[in-house]
Every structure is written in C-alpha cells, then in structure tokens.
Amino acid sequence: MTIHQAIASPGCGCDSQDMLHSLISIDEALARIAGHIAPVGRTEALSLDHAFGRILAQPVRSRAMAPAFDNAAMDGYAIATSALTGAGPWVLPVVARVPAGQAVTTPVAGAVAARIFTGAPVPLGADSVVMQEDVLRDGDAIHLSHRPEPGLNVRRAGSDIAKGATVLDKGRRLGPREIAACAAAGAGILRVRRRLRVALLVTGDEVRRAGGAREEAQIWDVNTPMLTAGLAAADVDVVASAHGADNLAGLVRELGDMAAQADLVITTGGISVGEEDHVKPAVMALGGETLFSGVAIKPGKPVSVGRIGKAHWLGLPGNPVSAFVTWQVFGLALIRALSGAGPAPTRRHVVTAGPIRRKPGRCELRPATLAGFDGHGREIVSFEDATHSARVGLLSPADGLMFLPADVESLPAGALVEFQPFCQS
Numbered sequence: 071m072t073i074h075q076a077i078a079s080p081g082c083g084c085d086s087q088d089m090l091h092s093l094i095s096i097d098e099a100l101a102r103i104a105g106h107i108a109p110v111g112r113t114e115a116l117s118l119d120h121a122f123g124r125i126l127a128q129p130v131r132s133r134a135m136a137p138a139f140d141n142a143a144m145d146g147y148a149i150a151t152s153a154l155t156g157a158g159p160w161v162l163p164v165v166a167r168v169p170a171g172q173a174v175t176t177p178v179a180g181a182v183a184a185r186i187f188t189g190a191p192v193p194l195g196a197d198s199v200v201m202q203e204d205v206l207r208d209g210d211a212i213h214l215s216h217r218p219e220p221g222l223n224v225r226r227a228g229s230d231i232a233k234g235a236t237v238l239d240k241g242r243r244l245g246p247r248e249i250a251a252c253a254a255a256g257a258g259i260l261r262v263r264r265r266l267r268v269a270l271l272v273t274g275d276e277v278r279r280a281g282g283a284r285e286e287a288q289i290w291d292v293n294t295p296m297l298t299a300g301l302a303a304a305d306v307d308v309v310a311s312a313h314g315a316d317n318l319a320g321l322v323r324e325l326g327d328m329a330a331q332a333d334l335v336i337t338t339g340g341i342s343v344g345e346e347d348h349v350k351p352a353v354m355a356l357g358g359e360t361l362f363s364g365v366a367i368k369p370g371k372p373v374s375v376g377r378i379g380k381a382h383w384l385g386l387p388g389n390p391v392s393a394f395v396t397w398q399v400f401g402l403a404l405i406r407a408l409s410g411a412g413p414a415p416t417r418r419h420v421v422t423a424g425p426i427r428r429k430p431g432r433c434e435l436r437p438a439t440l441a442g443f444d445g446h447g448r449e450i451v452s453f454e455d456a457t458h459s460a461r462v463g464l465l466s467p468a469d470g471l472m473f474l475p476a477d478v479e480s481l482p483a484g485a486l487v488e489f490q491p492f493c494q495s
C-alpha cells in the first residue's frame with residue numbers, strides 16, 4: 071500500500087511554490103489563522119438550558135460526586151452478603167422498602183433484606199442488590215438460593231465523576247453530550263463566550279434573490295442563503311446581511327458600516343484581479359490589512375483574511391463552490407479561533423474509488439462522497455473527474471473534501487488521500 075500523503079506531514083504538498091509566488095499554502099494559511107487570531111474577549115453567564123451551541127469560557131468542574139450516593143442499578147432486594155452464612159438457600163425477612171428519591175433510614179443489619187428500586191439509595195449495611203427475578207418472594211420474606219457477589223448491582227458513589235474533577239475543558243462547544251456532562255456535574259450556570267457578531271456582504275451586480283425575478287445575464291444568489299445557513303449552524307449572530315454592488319464607493323460605505331458593528335465581516339465575490347473586483351480595494355481604502363490574500367488551492371484561490379478596523383474580514387470568492395469550500399476550510403477555522411473553540415477536527419485517510427489524472431499546481435480540495443469500505447476495512451471515496459468552482463449541483467451529494475497534493479499529477483485507484491468531512495455549519 072502506498073501512502074501518497076501522510077496525515078502527520080507538515081504540508082499538504084502545496085508548499086511547492088513552483089507556481090505563483092504570491093500564493094501561500096493551505097497549511098500556512100491555517101497556521102496564520104491559528105497564530106494570529108485571538109478569541110473575542112466577551113463572555114457571559116448562561117443557564118444550562120440556554121447554553122446549547124456555545125463555547126465554554128471556563129472549564130466545568132464537578133460540584134459533587136456522581137453518583138452522589140451508592141444506589142441500586144436494578145429493582146430487587148438490598149442485602150448484606152456477609153450475613154449469608156452456610157451454603158444457602160437463605161430466607162431473609164424484608165424489613166424496609168426504598169423507592170428512588172427517598173432517603174433511607176432503616177439499615178440492613180444481619181440476614182435481612184430491603185425492597186429496593188432502581189436509583190434508590192442502598193441502605194447502610196447492604197453491599198449487594200439481587201434482581202427481583204432472582205429471588206422468590208414469599209409474603210414478608212424472600213428466598214435466595216445463590217450467593218451474590220459483594221457490589222452486585224450497586225452503583226458506587228463517585229464511580230462516574232469524582233468531586234472537583236474537570237468534566238469539560240474551556241473551548242469545548244456545548245452539544246448534547248457536553249450538556250449532559252454539565253448536568254451530571256451539577257453545573258447549572260456556565261461561563262460561555264458571547265456569540266460572535268457576523269456581517270455578510272454578498273457582492274455582484276449580476277446577483278438576484280434566489281427564486282426571484284431576474285433579467286438576462288443575471289443569476290440567482292446562492293451564496294447568501296448558503297452562508298446564512300452555515301452561520302446559523304455555527305451559532306453566531308448575523309447582525310447585518312446585504313447585497314453589495316460592484317462599485318468601490320458603495321462597498322467602502324457598506325464595509326465600513328459593517329465593520330463598525332461586527333466582530334467578523336464576510337464578503338463573497340469581487341475579490342479576483344479584474345477591474346470589476348472592488349472588495350480588496352475597498353478594504354484597503356478603509357485602512358484594512360490582510361493576514362493573507364491568495365492560497366494555492368483549487369477551488370478558492372483568491373480567499374483572503376484580514377482586518378477592517380477592529381473587525382476581522384473573510385473574503386470568499388464569488389463562485390459558490392469556491393465560497394463553500396473556503397468557508398468550510400478557512401471560515402470555520404476563523405470562527406473557531408474568534409470564539410475560543412478548541413482545534414478543528416482533524417482530517418482522516420480514505421482511499422480513492424478510481425484513478426485520478428489532474429493538472430498539478432494547486433492543492434485540490436475536491437468534493438468526494440463516502441462510498442463504503444474496501445477489503446481492508448478502509449473507507450472509499452468516489453468523486454467527479456475534476457473540481458468545478460461553479461457547479462453547485464456537485465456539492466449536495468458529497469460528504470466532504472478530498473485533498474489532492476499540489477504536485478500530484480496522477481493517482482491510481484486505491485490511493486490513500488486525506489479527507490475532511492463537511493461540517494454541518
């Protein structure tokens with residue numbers, strides 16, 4: 071088996087700068103985001119009920135042991151195994167009844183039993199809970215024929231979470247599993263990052279609202295609905311969303327307004343080299359700066375990250391597939407960095423369903439679809455012959471992006487390549 075690209079490699083192949091010198095590699099671009107973008111400092115306290123999707127600003131520590139007390143894992147009878155003398159069977163009088171939620175006062179002292187229910191505290195003296203199916207109930211006594219092990223069906227205090235243990239580190243995004251951990255740890259109020267304020271400016275004279283009236287040479291706007299959905303899933307506040315015309319003065323005005331109210335301004339389109347591409351000149355006219363502008367990837371080469379005043383700026387290309395790919399790779403990385411979230415999920419290896427022939431030069435991020443497993447249990451991806459930055463129809467069947475190193479011209483079927491699954495946001 072030939073590994074064409076080791077996951078631990080420092081670069082993805084696009085470091086080979088035999089092409090345009092102005093472009094940086096994808097890994098360098100991601101490293102600049104990680105190295106230069108600090109979290110927006112604002113935090114707030116939220117109740118657990120309202121914390122879904124937020125990023126923890128502080129670690130969560132358990133206020134108490136979980137479980138807080140020894141309790142029964144089954145409906146049955148709590149007994150003291152040390153009181154079972156001889157070989158049995160034993161007849162044990164039932165001296166107490168302990169439902170869940172009720173503090174227990176009667177101890178199990180000697181050869182007696184307490185009727186107990188799942189989740190109820192195990193009475194003092196008892197060390198084992200025998201399932202009711204394993205005893206014979208006879209009036210006020212039970213008949214027990216097999217000696218239970220000490221600890222049988224007892225959930226020990228602290229066996230799940232120790233008091234004071236860190237159940238979640240800061241930077242974790244609160245999904246259902248994290249919320250469950252907070253609840254078990256008794257953390258009812260959490261210190262979380264405030265939602266990022268994001269503004270979206272989709273540019274292009276030809277762009278019209280999706281599904282609405284359009285003249286010849288006009289197109290429906292894919293980027294606004296696509297990115298609005300992505301931003302909703304990323305749990306940010308969209309504080310402004312507008313359509314910008316291809317004119318410098320208008321863009322300067324709109325970008326200036328947006329930068330004054332947002333932590334992050336996202337633009338699409340108008341970022342290439344033609345004289346109709348006014349986004350970068352507008353950013354510069356506002357005294358902005360770039361962290362990078364141009365990455366050796368296909369699609370999405372013109373993607374840019376920088377600042378406009380106090381706001382961060384993400385310039386995505388206009389082609390919708392390019393915009394989506396660069397949103398997935400750089401947009402989500404930027405949002406993670408700004409919201410103090412931990413590192414992004416890593417790429418994994420998959421094998422190619424068929425051979426690949428391509429023009430080398432830029433690292434290609436080609437939409438790919440998971441297509442089962444090969445005889446070695448490795449995941450296979452299928453894909454189109456080439457990446458088309460304007461063919462939106464190719465996006466929805468895909469599950470993620472296959473990374474083809476910049477210098478690779480051909481790969482056989484079964485080649486191992488990196489794969490980054492699409493994030494829902």
Ligand SMILES: Nc1nc2c(c(=O)[nH]1)N[C@H]1C(S)=C(S)[C@@H](COP(=O)(O)OP(=O)(O)OC[C@H]3O[C@@H](n4cnc5c(N)ncnc54)[C@H](O)[C@@H]3O)O[C@H]1N2
Pocket residue numbers: 272273274276277289290291292293294338339340341342343344347369370371372386387388389390392459460
């Ligand atoms: N001479 C060169 N031309 C181009 C280069 C280059 O290096 N030299 N790069 C090409 C690449 S690669 C890309 S990617 C695009 C990026 O262009 P822009 O970001 O300036 O985007 P636009 O020109 O505004 O639009 C590109 C394309 O996408 C369509 N579009 C724009 N917005 C939307 C939208 N909201 N919904 C749907 N479709 C949209 C637009 O109509 C264009 O067809 O530049 C290449 N050119």
Ligand code: MOO
Pocket residue numbers: 367368369370371372387389392459
């Ligand atoms: O960088 Mo562009 O997205 O290839 O068409």
